[in-house]
Every structure is written in structure tokens, then in C-alpha cells.
């Protein structure tokens with residue numbers, strides 16, 4: 001493949017589909033989110049609603065930062081905090097119809113990208129790992 | 142640059158040098174590490190000793206996982222846990238004399254790589270972001 005053909009590849013074959021993506025739901029509290037992040041081992045995951053629409057992204061640090069009190073960490077407050085109060089609402093996204101070039105441009109600054117369709121439904125994620133594997137394959141050919 | 146020349150580039154120009162790398166020290170406790178990770182915003186950082194030798198890697202999840210008790214999270218134990226008890230001792234490393242190809246092979250599975258010299262002194266890190274920027278530049282040329 002030429003570099004141009006490589007960059008014009010559709011992203012569809014490379015997406016990690018939604019059923020394989022760990023996430024939390026709108027309305028969950030921060031302690032539940034801490035459990036999900038700890039058990040799945042991911043540092044940052046999408047926040048979805050019951051209709052699989054994308055609302056934001058949540059990392060461990062967004063959970064610990066609001067509870068760093070003056071002289072001790074206020075862990076007891078975690079059950080009172082909702083994920084939508086602390087999540088990052090600006091999520092780097094791709095449309096399901098985008099090509100590899102668009103994904104490459106965005107992963108420079110984001111470890112993963114959320115993929116949505118024209119209705120705004122969450123379809124899955126594109127990760128740096130998948131993109132790096134393809135780049136390595138292309139450069140070694 | 143041909144792909145071969147690109148892959149043979151030394152990594153030295155692309156390293157984030159040690160003084161810019163957030164880390165924790167051997168002997169620190171897990172609560173101190175939680176503060177460092179929260180304040181710097183990084184999800185995973187190196188563990189060094191006073192002589193800047195590399196001992197392991199520590200993430201938020203390695204801090205929260207050991208304290209998930211049967212019915213509540215045992216935050217009070219964090220000051221009793223030392224970083225060397227919970228860190229990942231297998232760290233993906235590069236030698237300061239390695240080339241880009243070696244870095245590319247390793248970042249498929251690691252968000253960052255620790256760079257050490259022949260004495261085992263920590264010199265800095267190579268990140269996926271830096272590698273992706275160079276790959277993008279190479280493919281667009």
C-alpha cells in the first residue's frame with residue numbers, strides 16, 4: 001500500500017467494538033467508578049447512558065483529585081459524587097465513516113478515541129495500540 | 142528519509158529527559174504515591190532510588206487494587222504500604238544507544254518506555270506521543 005492508500009483506509013476494521021469496551025453509566029457514583037477502573041485495569045474509560053450515547057470520559061485522577069482535602073484524602077465523599085460531576089465532557093471522537101488519517105491526527109494527543117455513528121450512538125474505540133500496530137506493519141513492508 | 146533510515150534513527154533526540162519525568166522514590170508509601178499521581182495527572186510513573194536507578198513502575202490501579210476489601214475500600218492502609226511492595230518490577234526499557242525501530246517494537250504494548258544507560262542509570266522516557274508524532278511526519282513526507 002502507498003502511504004496515501006494507507007491513510008485513506010476506513011477505520012471500521014480496527015475499532016474495538018462497544019461490547020468489549022469497559023465503561024461507566026451516567027448516574028453511577030465515583031466509588032463505583034473507582035471499582036470498575038480498578039477491576040478492569042484501564043486508566044480511563046467512556047461514560048455512557050442507557051441508550052449507549054457518549055457523555056464523557058473518566059479517569060482515576062478525576063476521582064482522586066476532588067477529594068484531596070487539606071490534611072487527609074476524603075474517601076468517604078466518593079459515594080456522594082456522581083460521575084457526570086467529575087468526568088471530562090470533551091471527548092476526542094471519530095465518526096464511524098472516518099479514515100485512518102483522521103485517527104492518526106487525533107491519537108497524537110489522546111490515548112484512545114471514541115467512535116460514534118451519525119445518530120451519536122457509541123460504536124467502540126480506536127486505541128493507540130491498534131494504530132501503532134498498523135503503522136509498524138506499513139513501515140516494515 | 143527512507144523507512145530504513147527512519148527506523149535506524151537514534152532515540153536520543155526524542156527522549157523526555159529524567160528531570161522532566163514525574164516519579165516516586167523507593168521507600169515512599171502508597172498514599173504519597175497517590176498524591177503524586179493525582180497532582181501530576183499521569184496514570185503511571187517510574188519508581189527510582191536516590192541514585193536514579195530504575196526499580197519499577199507504579200500506576201493508580203496498583204494502589205487501589207490491594208485495598209479493595211470485602212465490603213469497603215480500606216483507604217487507611219495506604220500509609221502502611223510501600224511502593225516497592227506493589228509496583229511492577231518488569232519495566233519495558235530501552236538503552237540510550239537504541240534506535241527508533243526498537244522503540245517502535247516496544248511501544249506496541251507499553252504507553253512509555255524507560256531509558257537507561259549502560260550503568261543502569263535512569264536517563265528519561267520515550268512516549269507513544271513522541272513516537273506517533275515522528276511516524277506521522279514520516280508518513281506525510
Ligand SMILES: Nc1ncnc2c1ncn2[C@@H]1O[C@@H]2COP(=O)(O)O[C@H]3[C@@H](O)[C@H](n4cnc5c(N)ncnc54)O[C@@H]3COP(=O)(O)O[C@H]2[C@H]1O
Pocket residue numbers: 016020021022023040041042043044045046111112125127128129130184249250251252
Ligand atoms: N488488560 C490489558 N491487556 C493488555 N494490555 C493492556 C491492558 N490494559 C492496558 N494495556 C496496555 O497499556 C496501554 C495503556 O492502557 P491505559 O489503560 O492507560 O489506556 C487505555 C484505556 O484508557 C483505553 N482502553 C483500551 N482498551 C479498552 C477497553 N477494552 N475498554 C475501555 N477502555 C479501554 O484506551 C487506552 C489506550 O489503550 P491501548 O490498548 O492503546 O494501550 C494500552 C495497552 O497497550
Ligand SMILES: Nc1ncnc2c1ncn2[C@@H]1O[C@@H]2COP(=O)(O)O[C@H]3[C@@H](O)[C@H](n4cnc5c(N)ncnc54)O[C@@H]3COP(=O)(O)O[C@H]2[C@H]1O
Pocket residue numbers: 043108109110111157161162163164181182183184185186187252253266268269270271
Ligand atoms: N499533562 C499532560 N499534558 C498533555 N498531555 C497529557 C498530559 N498528561 C497526559 N497527556 C496525554 O495523555 C496520554 C496518556 O497519558 P498517561 O498519563 O495515561 O500515560 C503517560 C504516563 O504514564 C507517562 N508519562 C508521560 N509523560 C510523563 C512525565 N513527564 N512524567 C512521568 N510519566 C510520564 O507516559 C505515558 C504516555 O504518555 P504520552 O505523552 O504518550 O500520552 C499522554 C498524552 O498524550
